[in-house]
Amino acid sequence: MDRRETAKDDWDVGGRRFSSRLLLGTGKFSDRGTMVEAVRASGSEVVTVALRRVGREPREDDLADALRGLPGITLMPNTSGARDAAEAIRAARLGRELTGSPFVKVEIHPDPHHLLPDPLETYEACRALAAEGFVVMPYMPADPVLARRLEDVGCASLMPLGSAIGSGRGLATAEMLRLIVRDARVPVIVDAGLRSPSEAAAALEMGCDAVLVNSAVAGALNPVGMAAAFARAVEAGRAAFRAGLIPRGRGEAAATSPLTAFLGEEPR
Amino acid sequence: MDVKLTVNEEAYETRAAGSVTTLLDEMGLAGQAVVVVLNGEVLPAAARDEQALREGDRVDLFRIVGGG
Structure with a gap:
């Protein structure tokens, strides 16, 4: 689809309209206050949360209070911790019960070493959850064939990884992302692996609709400052995409100033 | 009389046989955003x-x- 069409540059997913193209994860922040300030600085309208069993200390880790300070934010519970489709479906139902949000980030990564998504279990979970009426947002390998299959079962967006979760390796999957973006009929959100705002800008420049970051912000020396930097980079990348980049050259120069008749001499 | 339950995969005895709300109160979770799976x-x-x-x-x- 042509992502340059709309005059006002909002985007839609799951029947909701958003203006910010930066989604933020809430994990790994040193404290809840910093997390809330980072969400504000990011301008994000969609934030991810996780679910866990209540521990022995009832007050530990409770994020619900902090999130009440962020009115108007769409919560997207993830299914992290799920090792297969059945566990992810169960986690999604719990997340909906707890947050009241129909959005779910389907995240099934059975191997803690690389945290790469299981394509078969992800597909099965997405198919079932879309049929149950969830707004399904799959964290997925950057695979154009799987992307099409996930669209066909009713996913509201595609969230291919740039590189492994938390790795800070940026857009290692750039060539595959281009293919996904070219053919996608739903929003494409690069999820995972980004380290720097310039990588987020590059994702938007290539036509991705949004990016989701967490570690890059939460782990920064100044998370609130980094959240603001990502917000500006995403805006710049999107503006560049809409403005239309020049074709990539083959290495020869193409002069920007006239090369003829300077002081009566022709160039050699 | 105590009622023996399994709460979050651990043995748990409630002091008073009551409702789920009573259990949440007893655990210090009253008013907190939790989802209960029974x-x-x-x-x-x-x-x-x-x-x-x-x-x-x-x-x-x-x-x-x-x-x-």
């Missing part, structure tokens, strides 16, 4: 006051935490 089924929040707990019931409690 014997494998999500229990709607509106049903907590009425739902009595019986010997051997399995209760799982989940909450929102930070995540990406």
